[in-house]
Amino acid sequence: MFESLTEKLQSTFKRLRNKGRLTEADVKAALRDVRLALLEADVNFKVVKDFLATVERDAVGQDVLQSLTPDQGVIRVVRNRLTELMGTSVERIKMASNPPTVIYLVGLQGSGKTTTAAKLALMLHHQGRHPLLVAADIYRPAAVDQLQALGAQIGVPVVHEAGLGAVDLAQLGIQKSRQLARDVVIVDTAGRLHVDSGLMDELRQMQAKVPAHETLLVVDAMTGQDAVRVANAFKETLPLTGVVLTKLDGDTRGGAALSIRAVTELPIKLVATGEKVDALELFQPERMASRILGMGDVVSLIEKAERALDKDDTERLAGRMSSNTFNLEDFQSMLHQVKKLGPLSKVMEMLPGMGQMNKLKSQVDDSSLVRVEAILNSMTVKERRRPDIIDGSRRRRIASGSGTSVQEVNRLLKQFQEMRKMMHQLKGSGGRKKMGKLPFPPMR
Amino acid sequence: MANIWERLKKGMTRTRSGLGDRLRSLFRGRAWQEELWDELEEILYEADLGSSTIEYLLSALHRRVQQEHPATADQVLELLFQVMVAELGEQSPSLSLPAGGPWVWLMVGVNGTGKTTTAGKFAYLLRQQGKTVVLGAADTFRAAATEQLEEWGRRAGVEVVHQAAGADPAAVAYDTVRSTRSRGADLAIIDTAGRLQNKVNLMQELQKIRRVVERECVGAPHEVWLVIDATTGQNGLTQARVFLESVAVTGIILTKLDGTAKGGIAVTIHHELGLPIRFIGVGEKAEDLLPFDPHDYVRAILGDETGAIG
Numbered sequence A: 001m002f003e004s005l006t007e008k009l010q011s012t013f014k015r016l017r018n019k020g021r022l023t024e025a026d027v028k029a030a031l032r033d034v035r036l037a038l039l040e041a042d043v044n045f046k047v048v049k050d051f052l053a054t055v056e057r058d059a060v061g062q063d064v065l066q067s068l069t070p071d072q073g074v075i076r077v078v079r080n081r082l083t084e085l086m087g088t089s090v091e092r093i094k095m096a097s098n099p100p101t102v103i104y105l106v107g108l109q110g111s112g113k114t115t116t117a118a119k120l121a122l123m124l125h126h127q128g129r130h131p132l133l134v135a136a137d138i139y140r141p142a143a144v145d146q147l148q149a150l151g152a153q154i155g156v157p158v159v160h161e162a163g164l165g166a167v168d169l170a171q172l173g174i175q176k177s178r179q180l181a182r183d184v185v186i187v188d189t190a191g192r193l194h195v196d197s198g199l200m201d202e203l204r205q206m207q208a209k210v211p212a213h214e215t216l217l218v219v220d221a222m223t224g225q226d227a228v229r230v231a232n233a234f235k236e237t238l239p240l241t242g243v244v245l246t247k248l249d250g251d252t253r254g255g256a257a258l259s260i261r262a263v264t265e266l267p268i269k270l271v272a273t274g275e276k277v278d279a280l281e282l283f284q285p286e287r288m289a290s291r292i293l294g295m296g297d298v299v300s301l302i303e304k305a306e307r308a309l310d311k312d313d314t315e316r317l318a319g320r321m322s323s324n325t326f327n328l329e330d331f332q333s334m335l336h337q338v339k340k341l342g343p344l345s346k347v348m349e350m351l352p353g354m355g356q357m358n359k360l361k362s363q364v365d366d367s368s369l370v371r372v373e374a375i376l377n378s379m380t381v382k383e384r385r386r387p388d389i390i391d392g393s394r395r396r397r398i399a400s401g402s403g404t405s406v407q408e409v410n411r412l413l414k415q416f417q418e419m420r421k422m423m424h425q426l427k428g429s430g431g432r433k434k435m436g437k438l439p440f441p442p443m444r
Numbered sequence B: 001m002a003n004i005w006e007r008l009k010k011g012m013t014r015t016r017s018g019l020g021d022r023l024r025s026l027f028r029g030r031a032w033q034e035e036l037w038d039e040l041e042e043i044l045y046e047a048d049l050g051s052s053t054i055e056y057l058l059s060a061l062h063r064r065v066q067q068e069h070p071a072t073a074d075q076v077l078e079l080l081f082q083v084m085v086a087e088l089g090e091q092s093p094s095l096s097l098p099a100g101g102p103w104v105w106l107m108v109g110v111n112g113t114g115k116t117t118t119a120g121k122f123a124y125l126l127r128q129q130g131k132t133v134v135l136g137a138a139d140t141f142r143a144a145a146t147e148q149l150e151e152w153g154r155r156a157g158v159e160v161v162h163q164a165a166g167a168d169p170a171a172v173a174y175d176t177v178r179s180t181r182s183r184g185a186d187l188a189i190i191d192t193a194g195r196l197q198n199k200v201n202l203m204q205e206l207q208k209i210r211r212v213v214e215r216e217c218v219g220a221p222h223e224v225w226l227v228i229d230a231t232t233g234q235n236g237l238t239q240a241r242v243f244l245e246s247v248a249v250t251g252i253i254l255t256k257l258d259g260t261a262k263g264g265i266a267v268t269i270h271h272e273l274g275l276p277i278r279f280i281g282v283g284e285k286a287e288d289l290l291p292f293d294p295h296d297y298v299r300a301i302l303g304d305e306t307g308a309i310g
């Protein structure tokens, strides 16, 4: 199920290619894989239908069929259409020419509004703004405490007065913003169901008294098919200006983003990627497209790698990787570099061709990395430099020294050989350029 | 206690076109035709069941159709109804605590699914039954998580064990079990912080909580409730798989069924992992927690036999 789309398409096309020329029907068959991938990513059923209809037109019309690598061709068409759908540019929060800018955060229960409110305040603060938070969730127990605690943490004032209704609180927010010379008012509203007409009306009344410059719908990235219904309902009630996608640090594909975008045409403006108050980023459409397709987030990984890794070290390694003398010592420094990128699971999510690895996720976690390191550490320098000398008795010694088993040592050595072979093959093939910079250990 | 179907229906009537409703009216009085398979597939997708489960259910239905040759679309729908209800198994017993104890329950799940609320609902409902319950605020991470649970403690009239923010959650769990025992209370419900299943360190933290509880009380935790939000898509299966592996989940609680989401991923979780769906959340009040009834649940997806809803 998690097999990556790229791999799936490759195998589909391999099957097809044996028949000779590809036909329109073949493309249709390939698009069935795309359909499943999109549905598994939680893209809305109807959105998938419409999307595939356009892609089919594009794919058939182009010279994809003549291409030597039709799988790449189809993927490209799919990806481009998807990126296009996701929005072509990064959308920012708009500031009112006449402050204070009023930003409402609205959405279902548990979608992450309160945390997002604080993150947004911090983000704007870093941009030189002077935000103010309004705690207008008067229903959920301790929601006000939560925002106040977050406000204190980031040094942003939080407006609340016990006994006031949500509409009054919004007005109080405006008042206070003037007193405290604040130029942005962020209103954290209570979570509510889009079908709760009473509570939806409350939002309308708030905005009648305190009009919004931005009304952001906060959506959990793990949302399934319901996303479209929710977004539509909120859009019918309120002048939504954008979407914030939360919990994107999980391993969900996040098809909800595409569905909402396609159906409501609202731009996704921000994504939340962690529980810490600084984990809020601008939305990058093409990264999301790759993620939904299960193609990994290579761009992010590269950026992250560039930030985290020692440039000289990586360049040296990259050089070593493509040479024939790549040895276990180099591999050891590779591991070292990889660890700097963060938890392995997170790194893996961002890699293309993740399908195979995802299946192994439970095994390929940081603890397996620790074992690999232990094995490497138990080798002598000579062994690491010249892996060929590691015979049976050395393997036994290494296993007992590292608290692992001979099988594990064998596996590591075998993978190392495979990796070396792979790197050799990669040399010269186009895709290597970027990846060459990325040290990455083999998976079991 | 209000009838579960009434409550589920409440959610559906609020939207003008309940999915099942649409399906029912489309099928009503029609002869069975092959192209109606697409409609069935669509409604199951829209309910978030996911491709492998849908394929499984529809091929089971296909077999029934070949055996029984139903003439009308309604009859096929009825067969699907039966297939799904059978797949979901027994109706869950209503909330109760056996004699003996003390019992220890753990609330786990990703962020924002309704763990704290459900812990509060449990405490309230069991307190109503005359049980003594202790709530443990082992979410020491999220801002004001303790205050939130304390409010539920006040509503339910039960004690809440807590420590300072940032304290070791396993230590709070330990205190909670201790305090439950020393008070001779019947049940400890330990609320934990929401965590995404791909965070290795946070899952390890949860395992530690479990270990501490195991050590402190023989046979504990007696229930590990995985709280799943009904709006969750296919990621719900990964959630269940990882939480099951990490802390041996014993049952699913499906919350927020009072919206328009149907929580079909719970069917997949049940199908793939064999975990029972035990309770459903249909609102934010204490009474809005009901035992899972497969029959009513499938009705909520496929619509009412009578057709028009509400």
Ligand SMILES: Nc1nc2c(ncn2[C@@H]2O[C@H](COP(=O)(O)OP(=O)(O)OP(=O)(O)O)[C@@H](O)[C@H]2O)c(=O)[nH]1
Pocket (backbone or CB within 6 Å): A109, A110, A140, A191, A193, B109, B110, B111, B112, B113, B114, B115, B116, B117, B118, B139, B142, B145, B192, B193, B194, B195, B227, B255, B256, B257, B258, B259, B280, B281, B282, B283, B284, B288
């Ligand atoms: N409509 C509805 N809302 C619910 C239900 N269960 C919980 N909620 C709401 O969902 C929101 C999140 O619930 P919490 O209990 O705080 O969730 P949690 O899992 O403890 O969240 P974290 O601890 O932050 O991970 C709150 O606003 C609850 O009132 C339900 O069955 N229906």
Ligand SMILES: [Mg+2]
Pocket (backbone or CB within 6 Å): B115, B116, B117, B139, B145, B191, B192, B193, B194
């Ligand atoms: Mg909680």
